[in-house]
Amino acid sequence: MGKASRDKRDIYYRKAKEEGWRARSAFKLLQIDEEFNIFEGVKRVVDLCAAPGSWSQVLSRKLYLPAKLSPDPKDADLPLIVAIDLQPMAPIEGVIQVQGDITNARTAEVVIRHFDGCKADLVVCDGAPDVTGLHDMDEFVQSQLILAGLTIVSHILKRGGKFIAKIFRGKDTSLLYYQLKLFFTEVTFAKPKSSRNSSIEAFAVCENYSPPEGFNEKDLHRLLEKIGSPSSADDLDCSSGWLEGPNKVYIPFLACGDLSGYDSDRSYPLPKAADGSYKSLDPVQPPIAPPYKRALDMKKASSHGVQGLEKLSLDP
Numbered sequence: 133m134g135k136a137s138r139d140k141r142d143i144y145y146r147k148a149k150e151e152g153w154r155a156r157s158a159f160k161l162l163q164i165d166e167e168f169n170i171f172e173g174v175k176r177v178v179d180l181c182a183a184p185g186s187w188s189q190v191l192s193r194k195l196y197l198p199a200k201l202s203p204d205p206k207d208a209d210l211p212l213i214v215a216i217d218l219q220p221m222a223p224i225e226g227v228i229q230v231q232g233d234i235t236n237a238r239t240a241e242v243v244i245r246h247f248d249g250c251k252a253d254l255v256v257c258d259g260a261p262d263v264t265g266l267h268d269m270d271e272f273v274q275s276q277l278i279l280a281g282l283t284i285v286s287h288i289l290k291r292g293g294k295f296i297a298k299i300f301r302g303k304d305t306s307l308l309y310y311q312l313k314l315f316f317t318e319v320t321f322a323k324p325k326s327s328r329n330s331s332i333e334a335f336a337v338c339e340n341y342s343p344p345e346g347f348n349e350k351d352l353h354r355l356l357e358k359i360g361s362p363s364s365a366d367d368l369d370c371s372s373g374w375l376e377g378p379n380k381v382y383i384p385f386l387a388c389g390d391l392s393g394y395d396s397d398r399s400y401p402l403p404k405a406a407d408g409s410y411k412s413l414d415p416v417q418p419p420i421a422p423p424y425k426r427a428l429d430m431k432k433a434s435s436h437g438v439q440g441l442e443k444l445s446l447d448p
């Protein structure tokens with residue numbers, strides 16, 4: 133597929149390059165904010181699974197830069213933005229980067245240390261595993277990232293804080309809803325206009341962090357497992373009873389973003405210059421060390437003969 137044909141088919145991809153975003157995902161966070169006003173009053177935020185960095189750019193542009201460019205900026209008042217990913221990413225003004233695995237307790241400790249005893253107002257997580265196309269498997273691996281996000285949330289989110297997490301909608305969506313509802317008074321599953329309808333992706337928008345009375349972070353897994361077993365639903369304050377049958381509660385689901393705006397599943401004509409030509413822009417900041425780089429190197433080497441391949445063994 134040529135660059136121009138991708139620009140035509142995916143308007144958010146083209147707009148991202150025009151507006152200087154590293155990835156089209158930036159629009160998803162912006163559209164969630166349009167509906168839920170998630171940045172209001174936010175001073176400390178964690179961006180989990182941040183590379184190549186378009187959500188961190190949104191956080192920098194919406195929170196850090198306005199404070200930095202204000203008439204009398206004081207260092208202590210500048211918002212703190214910590215971004216984590218397995219992959220390194222190019223620097224973004226006002227964003228502290230941590231390279232690590234969010235499912236690893238040590239990564240969580242590094243983040244907590246950056247907050248120096250203070251709590252975060254907002255945690256966002258756009259984490260995605262390498263999708264296999266097997267929906268059950270993808271949904272399961274995705275849920276592990278949400279769980280890791282929730283572990284970090286349970287350590288550093290302030291009461292009343294917000295958590296936004298990418299989810300894959302599947303047969304266990306209601307279980308996830310109840311698990312999140314245990315910690316937040318408001319949970320809505322949102323589908324931004326820039327997220328393709330053909331994708332099972334959506335975002336859990338969790339507002340007003342209120343862990344159960346006497347909650348100890350060490351009990352997180354036990355509590356989540358408990359909610360997965362019908363017999364224990366009664367002793368947890370989850371309003372529905374159970375996930376199926378007449379008591380089943382319908383999960384609040386909201387399409388967000390300007391609904392008369394661009395449709396991510398449509399093709400749009402390309403804007404033409406005066407001479408009738410169209411020039412595709414290069415990506416703003418491609419990932420600096422993407423996981424597929426090795427495969428590309430190997431492919432290049434194989435086209436130059438077996439010798440090149442020998443130099444690039446599969447071992448890290």
Ligand SMILES: C[S@@+](CC[C@H](N)C(=O)[O-])C[C@H]1O[C@@H](n2cnc3c(N)ncnc32)[C@H](O)[C@@H]1O
Pocket residue numbers: 154155157158180181182183184185186187188216217218219232233234235258259260261277
């Ligand atoms: C869809 S991308 C995130 C895009 C990003 N929000 C943006 O706007 O540029 C998903 C990211 O999740 C990261 N990821 C997946 N599993 C992870 C893990 N266990 N720990 C940290 N990052 C992870 C991947 O490296 C990838 O960069």
